[in-house]
Amino acid sequence: xxxxxxxxxxxxxxxxxxxxxxxxxxxxxxGDSLTAGYxxxxxxxxxxxxxxxxxxxxxxxxxxxxxxxxxxSAGGVRRxxxxxxxxxxxxxxxxxxxxxxxxxxxxxxxxxxxxIIDKTRAAYPNVKIVVTGMLxxxxxxxxxxxxxxxxxxxxxEANDAALIPFLLQDVAARPELNLPDGxxxxxxxxxxxxxxxxxxxxxxxxxxxxxxxxxxSSVVNAVRAPLVAISADRAQGGEVSGGAR
Numbered sequence: 001x002x003x004x005x006x007x008x009x010x011x012x013x014x015x016x017x018x019x020x021x022x023x024x025x026x027x028x029x030x031g032d033s034l035t036a037g038y039x040x041x042x043x044x045x046x047x048x049x050x051x052x053x054x055x056x057x058x059x060x061x062x063x064x065x066x067x068x069x070x071x072x073s074a075g076g077v078r079r080x081x082x083x084x085x086x087x088x089x090x091x092x093x094x095x096x097x098x099x100x101x102x103x104x105x106x107x108x109x110x111x112x113x114x115x116i117i118d119k120t121r122a123a124y125p126n127v128k129i130v131v132t133g134m135l136x137x138x139x140x141x142x143x144x145x146x147x148x149x150x151x152x153x154x155x156x157e158a159n160d161a162a163l164i165p166f167l168l169q170d171v172a173a174r175p176e177l178n179l180p181d182g183x184x185x186x187x188x189x190x191x192x193x194x195x196x197x198x199x200x201x202x203x204x205x206x207x208x209x210x211x212x213x214x215x216x217s218s219v220v221n222a223v224r225a226p227l228v229a230i231s232a233d234r235a236q237g238g239e240v241s242g243g244a245r
Contacts, residue, residue: 031094035067073112129161
């Protein structure tokens with residue numbers, strides 16, 4: 001079964017780490033190949049690294065990786081209703097990069113992302129939204145590049161959502177942190193992406209978990225060290241698997 005099929009049918013669900021009496025909450029990562037962990041094992045994607053941190057701390061969160069390689073913002077609109085059949089407490093919205101690569105109208109991308117947020121909030125009014133920003137390469141032209149980059153902070157501000165300014169911060173354009181295609185993070189790159197996402201996600205998790213900030217912090221420190229070691233070993237050994245879109 002292909003990665004795309006897994007993303008559609010199972011949405012790569014990672015079980016929660018909850019103690020007795022705690023209500024399990026759900027974090028939905030809705031995205032494209034960057035969320036899916038293109039070219040890597042499912043457990044090496046940044047959503048699964050987030051899931052591991054939560055599970056190690058017995059925090060009552062289930063992570064759903066709904067990343068589909070090649071997906072656009074329009075694809076996200078088509079998929080979101082089906083995903084909202086189960087409760088969503090935090091939505092991490094990572095779409096738009098493929099719109100940019102295809103040169104799609106920016107108004108279309110903006111409207112589609114807004115529609116996903118609107119549908120999610122209509123179903124679950126108390127849902128927390130995290131918008132992940134992306135940047136366009138200079139060859140798209142200065143006007144398109146600037147306007148594309150402005151979509152994400154404007155969307156976050158308009159919807160009172162948390163913002164990750166640039167998902168691939170400290171990873172993009174660094175060959176040692178990306179697969180041979182130069183676009184998708186490798187194992188070490190995914191760890192850096194996970195760290196950046198966690199910085200924004202942690203306050204939301206703490207609030208929903210009842211203010212367990214000290215527990216969360218200790219878990220992150222305890223879990224991150226072995227993950228970094230594993231990432232370094234994998235990167236040095238060249239153990240990066242390939243994958244098709």
